[in-house]
Amino acid sequence: MKGPIWIERLYERCSGCRRCEIACSLLHEGRIWPEASRIRVFMLIPGVEVPHLCFQCEDYPCVKACPFEALSINSETGAVNVDESKCNACGLCIKACPAKVPHMHPMKNHVIICDLCGGRPRCVETCTEGRWNALRVTSRERDFSYKSLAKTPEELTRKVAEKLYGKEIAREVYE
Amino acid sequence: MRGYAGKFLEIDLSSGAIKELKFSEKILVDYIGGRGLATKILWDRLGSRWEKVDPLGPENILLVLTGPLTGYAPGTKICISGKSPQSNGVIGSTVAGEFGVDLKCAGYDGLIITGEAEKPSYIFICDNHVEIKDAKAIWGKKARESLKYLVKKSIEDIKTIKQNYGEVKEPSILYVGPAGENRTRVAAVMAKYTHGAGYGGYGGVMGSKKLKAIVVKGFGPLPEVHDLDTVLQFFREISKRNFELEHFRRFGTGAGGYYHGAVQSSEPIRNWQEEWHNRDSYRPEEFDKFWVKKYWGDFGCAITCLKLAVLRDGKFKGAICDNPDYENQAYVGTNLGIFSPEDNIYLSYIINELGMCGIQGGAVLGFAAELYEKGILSEKDLEGIKPEWGDTEAFAALAEKIAYRQGIGDILAEGVYRAARKISKIKGIDVSKYAVHVKGVAVGAHGVRSGKDDVAQDIGYACSVQAGDHTSAASLPPDRDSPAPGELRAMFLDSAVLCMFTTTLPFFKLEDNEIFRFYEAVTGYNLSREEWYNEKALRILHLQRTMLLLGGPDACWRPETDDDNPPRFWEPLPSGPCKGKTLDRKKFEENRLNYYRSVGWDERGIPKPETLEKLGLHEVIAKLKEVGYID
Ligand code: SF4
Ligand code: SF4
Ligand code: SF4
Numbered sequence A: 001m002k003g004p005i006w007i008e009r010l011y012e013r014c015s016g017c018r019r020c021e022i023a024c025s026l027l028h029e030g031r032i033w034p035e036a037s038r039i040r041v042f043m044l045i046p047g048v049e050v051p052h053l054c055f056q057c058e059d060y061p062c063v064k065a066c067p068f069e070a071l072s073i074n075s076e077t078g079a080v081n082v083d084e085s086k087c088n089a090c091g092l093c094i095k096a097c098p099a100k101v102p103h104m105h106p107m108k109n110h111v112i113i114c115d116l117c118g119g120r121p122r123c124v125e126t127c128t129e130g131r132w133n134a135l136r137v138t139s140r141e142r143d144f145s146y147k148s149l150a151k152t153p154e155e156l157t158r159k160v161a162e163k164l165y166g167k168e169i170a171r172e173v174y175e
Numbered sequence B: 001m002r003g004y005a006g007k008f009l010e011i012d013l014s015s016g017a018i019k020e021l022k023f024s025e026k027i028l029v030d031y032i033g034g035r036g037l038a039t040k041i042l043w044d045r046l047g048s049r050w051e052k053v054d055p056l057g058p059e060n061i062l063l064v065l066t067g068p069l070t071g072y073a074p075g076t077k078i079c080i081s082g083k084s085p086q087s088n089g090v091i092g093s094t095v096a097g098e099f100g101v102d103l104k105c106a107g108y109d110g111l112i113i114t115g116e117a118e119k120p121s122y123i124f125i126c127d128n129h130v131e132i133k134d135a136k137a138i139w140g141k142k143a144r145e146s147l148k149y150l151v152k153k154s155i156e157d158i159k160t161i162k163q164n165y166g167e168v169k170e171p172s173i174l175y176v177g178p179a180g181e182n183r184t185r186v187a188a189v190m191a192k193y194t195h196g197a198g199y200g201g202y203g204g205v206m207g208s209k210k211l212k213a214i215v216v217k218g219f220g221p222l223p224e225v226h227d228l229d230t231v232l233q234f235f236r237e238i239s240k241r242n243f244e245l246e247h248f249r250r251f252g253t254g255a256g257g258y259y260h261g262a263v264q265s266s267e268p269i270r271n272w273q274e275e276w277h278n279r280d281s282y283r284p285e286e287f288d289k290f291w292v293k294k295y296w297g298d299f300g301c302a303i304t305c306l307k308l309a310v311l312r313d314g315k316f317k318g319a320i321c322d323n324p325d326y327e328n329q330a331y332v333g334t335n336l337g338i339f340s341p342e343d344n345i346y347l348s349y350i351i352n353e354l355g356m357c358g359i360q361g362g363a364v365l366g367f368a369a370e371l372y373e374k375g376i377l378s379e380k381d382l383e384g385i386k387p388e389w390g391d392t393e394a395f396a397a398l399a400e401k402i403a404y405r406q407g408i409g410d411i412l413a414e415g416v417y418r419a420a421r422k423i424s425k426i427k428g429i430d431v432s433k434y435a436v437h438v439k440g441v442a443v444g445a446h447g448v449r450s451g452k453d454d455v456a457q458d459i460g461y462a463c464s465v466q467a468g469d470h471t472s473a474a475s476l477p478p479d480r481d482s483p484a485p486g487e488l489r490a491m492f493l494d495s496a497v498l499c500m501f502t503t504t505l506p507f508f509k510l511e512d513n514e515i516f517r518f519y520e521a522v523t524g525y526n527l528s529r530e531e532w533y534n535e536k537a538l539r540i541l542h543l544q545r546t547m548l549l550l551g552g553p554d555a556c557w558r559p560e561t562d563d564d565n566p567p568r569f570w571e572p573l574p575s576g577p578c579k580g581k582t583l584d585r586k587k588f589e590e591n592r593l594n595y596y597r598s599v600g601w602d603e604r605g606i607p608k609p610e611t612l613e614k615l616g617l618h619e620v621i622a623k624l625k626e627v628g629y630i631d
Helices: A020-027 A061-065 A090-095 A122-129 A153-165 A167-174 B025-033 B032-051 B099-105 B143-161 B202-208 B228-243 B246-262 B286-290 B328-330 B341-354 B359-373 B392-403 B407-413 B414-426 B487-496 B510-523 B530-551 B584-597 B611-616 B618-626
Strands: A005-009 A040-045 A046-054 A071-073 A081-082 A137-141 B007-011 B018-021 B062-063 B077-081 B093-096 B112-114 B119-128 B131-135 B170-175 B189-191 B195-197 B213-215 B308-309 B319-321
Touching: A020 A040, A020 A122, A040 A153, A040 A167, A040 B093, A046 A153, A061 A071, A061 A090, A071 B099, A071 B510, A081 B143, A090 B286, A122 A137, A153 A167, A153 B062, A153 B308, B025 B032, B032 B077, B032 B487, B032 B530, B032 B618, B062 B202, B062 B286, B093 B189, B099 B195, B099 B213, B112 B202, B119 B143, B143 B170, B143 B213, B143 B286, B143 B341, B189 B202, B195 B202, B202 B213, B228 B510, B246 B328, B286 B319, B286 B341, B308 B341, B319 B530, B328 B341, B328 B359, B341 B359, B341 B392, B359 B407, B359 B414, B392 B618, B407 B414, B487 B510, B530 B611, B530 B618, B611 B618
Parallel strands: B007 B112, B119 B213
Antiparallel strands: A005 A137, A040 A046, A071 A081, B007 B018, B062 B077, B062 B112, B077 B093, B093 B195, B119 B131, B170 B189, B170 B213, B189 B195, B308 B319
16 A cells, blocks of 8 residues: 555454553564553453554654644654654643553653555454454545544543444443 | 473462562473363462362362463463362363463562452452452452453553553453352353353362452563564464464354264253254354354454344343353353354353353253253242243343352352352252263263364363363373363463364364474474373373362362263264264273373372382372372
8 A cells, every 4th residue: 555544443343352452562572461452452341342542543643742842743654653752741742632542651751653554554464464454455545534534542442332332331331 | 491481470369468479480391281281280379188179168279370381372361279169189271362472561460369358359350459348349340340340440550550651551350249258159250241261160279269350451571482483474374374264263152052963963952961963053153143243252352252242122132241252152052952043142142240150150050951851840949930942031130149148149159150059958769860061070062972172072171180171171192182182282372271162173183293393483392292192291291190180178079980971971862963972881881991091090090109200109099009099
């Protein structure tokens, strides 16, 4: 796929195998390290697993919010790149993000955000290989608001739970 | 040794003291982790007075242990152990979930929990922040309510520790339901809604310590391994083979509810009165109707064989449970005369909510139903409940009574073996022949009479050091690794703590040389097949056997009578293509003797002093002399 890409998430299919976390942390940290993965699978309700990663909003509020110019947009992939030496872990990008995607590196002093693996997302590869197909690479299209999909883990959990369990049960087990 | 976080946590609930401790490299090499290490810890700390330790008293030790392969092998497990209130020996009982990974990422290989809390408590671990917290808000609550509270509360607590971190993921949680809180012997240690470490009865041990839950969140990486490339090569290779299992991935063990009955004649039906059925209503597709359409699994899993069943309408509306997996399809299904997926899903959900083990709970429900059928237990004895075969609501009501130890439930909460003892006394009739268990543990849903089920041979349950545990059946030869793992192979999986399904199934397995190479890639220790089967596994086996034989205080097993199958397994099968088949007593005794010999026990089933000497277990010789097992 040429040009900017996007990772489509079909939440109802996520198995909770968390192999995307393994793949991502192995590539970026050389270790199996769930908390240092740029994709994190939230399971606020058992059975409702929500893979959470950057949505690459069209207006990149996180990038704008950073007072240190630590964040930039990768012109090839559209990913948000973190300049670790500039980031001082103030957390303003997290506040600005409608989905609360960025999180601190668990042991270092900077945020981490999905970098789309430079155009070859390992999380998607691993998810496809196991035929879960909860993640899929698509091209990034014009005239579509990716930011409209950017939701917090809680918001997504609520929606997915309603789909999987029905409104009533979802309310009972979560609210 | 690589693959270990390097330290353990010891938490004394009586005094509130929390300390870190380490085990020597020698101990880790010999006992690995999980079940093996649990056996060693229990022997060292309680062995000399084992027969006097009350499994449900403050002296018992609850162990929650990972193994070196936890997190690196696809599918994560955690091993729970202690002195079992079912077998009065040691059982390594595993449960899936992310707990083992979170614990290692927090920097600990395991937890050693002693004493008894003054009031309902739970343990909260966030990296090196370890706290005993008040569980007042959830004591008495069932699974869903307990989890909802613990997830929300713990995320808040983690956020105050990790300020400015961003969104915090839920921690991993082990907990007990009412069945555990009320110290029943049929209670599991639960994870998520539906995962349980049932064998052993450690839910009751948690309850006896007033420990409602253990919550852990780890922010670090998994520990370094010896050779990451090789580890990942194994990870990929195992996954590749797992991905090929299309039907197992699609239906999980939930295809068993039909298969084991119709094809193998090995499924418990109406308290094991029969083992054959071919009900169309119980085919996998009939369950599929209620499944959420996705694969479901835990950290690192490649098979993701679980399914989520949800009842969105009908009279049991609101129920959520897994598959149900085969054991639940059998034990809270066919074993109770239930052949409807919907009813089976509902009852599995009830059992989960109560924190009960499906096998031990289902066995005691079936036992009560047979006594009712035979007129030994009356409607009055059962306080108005009429447990007729197939009456799901009656069984749900009885399960509640058991979990809360109300009325007859107080007796049934003791599990089939002890309930049979009590009822025999009260009624003046010997009802032990209806209790389908081996050494206090209701056997797995894999009958041995038809000879078609690979899981257990005729000596499988009778000679296992984990009693009725079908995931650890004794075998001839003892080092059997297929078609189903024998006890010594299972012991490796339970000690290195990894999933049996991703690595050892009848139709797929990691060869011994592969599994030990995988272990070496993680730990750096070159373990040969011979060293495991002829030395290390035997050492663990002998310690487990010794503690099982010591038993006490309320149960004591004699090999000549208790290394045996349940009485029901000696009756001929009454129906199906294997009608008339049963076990051959003479052959069984021959096999048993062969087994004793091949693992180094004498003809009475007692570990031989020379075997113990060779394994370096000198204290065991002294102890067995003290109680008169050897002169
Ligand atoms: S790899 Fe796919 S199925 Fe597995 S947890 Fe990640 S998103 Fe879900
Ligand atoms: S989802 Fe968050 S981190 Fe990603 S581009 Fe939008 S604001 Fe930035
Ligand atoms: S695309 Fe790459 S960086 Fe982004 S979440 Fe997936 S694996 Fe991680």
